[in-house]
Amino acid sequence: MAAAAKVGTNYTGVQMSPKDNKRLLDAVNDIHPDVPGDERGMLVERTERAAEADRIGSVPVPGSAKGMLKTGFDMMRGKSPEVFLDKLGERLAYERNGVRLYEAMIAKVKALDTPDTALVDTLTHIRNEEHEHMMLVHQAIETLGADPTAQTPCADVVGAMALGIVNVLTDPRTNVDQCLNALLTVELADNAAWELLIELAQAAGHPNIADSFTKAKTQEDDHLVKIKTLMRRDLIMQTK
């Protein structure tokens, strides 16, 4: 596997082909844009399309009698339990994706010329905790009488967000530092999301769920520190 960044024949910049790029600039200076305006027209159009758009989808109605009652009760009190359910669905999807990301990362670290068993152990530990968190959210959704197998709108959207991260982790050409950077993005967002989820559980009147999430938040704090430290240590060592 490729390790750190190396100097090579990167052809993308203008300095690699100054003559060609001078001629390109000559063309740009000779032939001007044919449509007047600037990028602000795109913003106007996007605003219009956003106003016209349908939503991504809906939060499914809880299927069990207990859940129906609970939802109905909260609805009658002017609350929106579907907002909390949607965020629970999001966290379940995110943690499930997280397990797969760490599995991809472990495979990458195992491909290093010098095996780093300590790093593999750390990643395996985090992977297992992500799995625990996923099951914790699964259980919370069931407690509310809702369906943990449904893909909620927020779950769908974090799936779209994760596509780039999946590509970075599973591309055999990316190195450990590039992947740690991707995992840092994942952990930063995850950390803030658990913090919010606990607040939402309390606001929605589910103190037991909020309590059960506290341990997960503590573990997520630990993930964030670990990933940040690993990345910093490795890059500073290479830079010095």
Next chain:
Amino acid sequence: METISGIFDNKGTPLEKQKFTWKEMAGKPISKLDDDAFTRVRIILMNGVETDALRLKHGIARFNKELRLPLAEIRRVEQHQATMVNWLIGADHSPLETTVAYEQVAIEVTAAVAQNEPDRYQAQTYRFGLLEDFDHLYRYAAMLDRLEGKDANNILQGYTDLVPGRPISEHHRHPENDIRDNYEKGTAALITKIHAALITGAEYQTHDYYQNIGPLFADPLARQLYAEIASVEEQHVTQYGSLSDPSESHIEKWLVHEAMEVYMYASCAEQESNPRIKAMWERFLDYELGHLNVACEWFKKIEGRDPAEILAGPLPKMVEFKSQRDFVRQVLAAEVNLRTAGPAYVDKAKEPQSSLDYRNHLASQGLASDIVSAGYQWAPGGELMRKAS
């Protein structure tokens, strides 16, 4: 003009020895950053050629029971050739970056073909289409910069200009103005037939690519931009597809296509800078010679004719994979105002009402190509660099 001859005089690799493994087909991609842009141009082009080979042979098989098995045998190899070629594009290309590369293929290859084409009308047709693909590149470059914040020149590597061509707002035409006159099979040069097969296949692939990836975008303007340009690519397939003689038999078209594949792999192998990819082009050149020989045998058997009737004589030198900037600029200056009236090329002022009515209705609720490219002027590193200075 330099010529080559004798490239068809080799038996190539026998079909039964044309073998692949899944792992080699889904092998290591090229580097988006470190490989020359023309390596990617050749990869995209040859994937288009192979997928068109499949398309043509499926078409023939619909009309000929006897050929179904031999065509299926060759198609299986071509499917795997197409896979091995197309899987060389790495996943760090966003679909929009790959799109920019597709337009670079259309511009640089069509410009090379237009200069090598001996038939004046056919050459005019290539120049006409060229200015539209040139314009598509400009619109997509603006989209790439304004959607993903990326510089299209990272893909183009300075070989291709990024300025408006014939404005896309004037590309959409009534179908009656997209049909072209065809070459006459008895008098046309082999290279004329090869060019028509090549550019039709390349445009077909571009159309299919845009048609497939357009819905992958979330941004409504990007989705509409792909819809607008995919429709022009369908016009281009119509245009280039009508250049070939409809009275050629199915097997004759098969023979021309195989000859085109041989010529193109030879062109790729001759100019490839990446040794691993060069070895693949050479291997596939031998495979294609094997396919051509099978086609020749069936041509003799079914039509009772000598394949030399089609394949004899010299060909121009190989397709040149290099920046065609000077030629494109000349064509842009001289022919940007050309339009079509039926199969004829006319001045803008004489464009038929049928095309004007057709496009006015389509654009009556807005044209994304205009919106995304409004005022777009490329600068090294993207337009934000220009605005900062």
